[in-house]
Amino acid sequence: MRITFLGTGSAMPTGERFQTGIVVAEDDRRLLIDCGSGVLHRLQQSGVGYENVSTVLLTHHHLDHVADLLPLMKARWLAGEDHLEIVGPQGTKSLVDDLLSVHDYMEGRLDLQLREVVAGEFSVAGFDVAAYETRHSLPCLAYRFGDLFTFSGDSEAFPGLANFADESAILAHDCSFPDDVDVSNHPTPETLGTALAGTDIGRVYLTHLYPHTDGRREEMLASIGDHYDGDVRFAEDLKTVTID
Numbered sequence: 001m002r003i004t005f006l007g008t009g010s011a012m013p014t015g016e017r018f019q020t021g022i023v024v025a026e027d028d029r030r031l032l033i034d035c036g037s038g039v040l041h042r043l044q045q046s047g048v049g050y051e052n053v054s055t056v057l058l059t060h061h062h063l064d065h066v067a068d069l070l071p072l073m074k075a076r077w078l079a080g081e082d083h084l085e086i087v088g089p090q091g092t093k094s095l096v097d098d099l100l101s102v103h104d105y106m107e108g109r110l111d112l113q114l115r116e117v118v119a120g121e122f123s124v125a126g127f128d129v130a131a132y133e134t135r136h137s138l139p140c141l142a143y144r145f146g147d148l149f150t151f152s153g154d155s156e157a158f159p160g161l162a163n164f165a166d167e168s169a170i171l172a173h174d175c176s177f178p179d180d181v182d183v184s185n186h187p188t189p190e191t192l193g194t195a196l197a198g199t200d201i202g203r204v205y206l207t208h209l210y211p212h213t214d215g216r217r218e219e220m221l222a223s224i225g226d227h228y229d230g231d232v233r234f235a236e237d238l239k240t241v242t243i244d
């Protein structure tokens with residue numbers, strides 16, 4: 001399996017980190033998780049291409065996770081692709097319907113399959129996925145792909161989510177802010193390290209990084225390391241990780 005980080009930033013641009021998007025690929029199967037602002041461009045830069053992603057799996061409906069959905073639809077239509085499947089938590093159907101009603105010339109351009117999922121197990125784009133409810137300001141799902149990969153979506157760090165990710169080869173986890181930012185709905189390094197303590201995860205990538213984290217890398221890793229002794233790194237846009 002190959003994991004490509006398209007966007008590792010947040011709702012506040014840094015210029016280097018675009019909003020959330022991750023491609024999960026195995027053999028000829030590809031799945032785009034989230035589609036924030038900039039993800040359409042990153043799809044091209046990564047070499048994956050918007051023609052080659054016909055399924056999007058949404059963690060939740062905040063703008064920094066859905067802003068490029070319509071641009072992705074339009075690019076696929078112009079490229080001669082005829083379909084797109086969008087899967088996400090409750091409300092995904094009305095979200096897409098509402099987006100299309102604002103730009104009604106886009107209605108009917110693609111054969112859209114819309115599917116809503118809840119916590120539990122299901123299949124998307126040929127991948128077996130488990131979903132788990134996170135702690136965030138909107139309903140949000142974390143997704144796990146067998147033993148290989150777990151993505152936290154947006155969430156506070158808490159033991160339930162750490163247990164959900166336990167024994168994954170790779171975990172990509174929201175780590176929005178450094179410890180001196182008073183925040184709810186997202187982790188800080190201390191809360192993340194505390195939640196991960198005792199888990200057995202191959203490697204953790206920190207993502208959903210706000211500009212507040214610029215230049216704070218060493219102290220953030222040290223803060224996590226005070227509680228959790230596993231391999232932790234910062235995710236970067238366009239980085240691909242191969243998992244055997």
Ligand SMILES: [Zn+2]
Pocket residue numbers: 060062136138154
């Ligand atoms: Zn969010």
Ligand SMILES: [Zn+2]
Pocket residue numbers: 010011020062064065154208
């Ligand atoms: Zn977000």
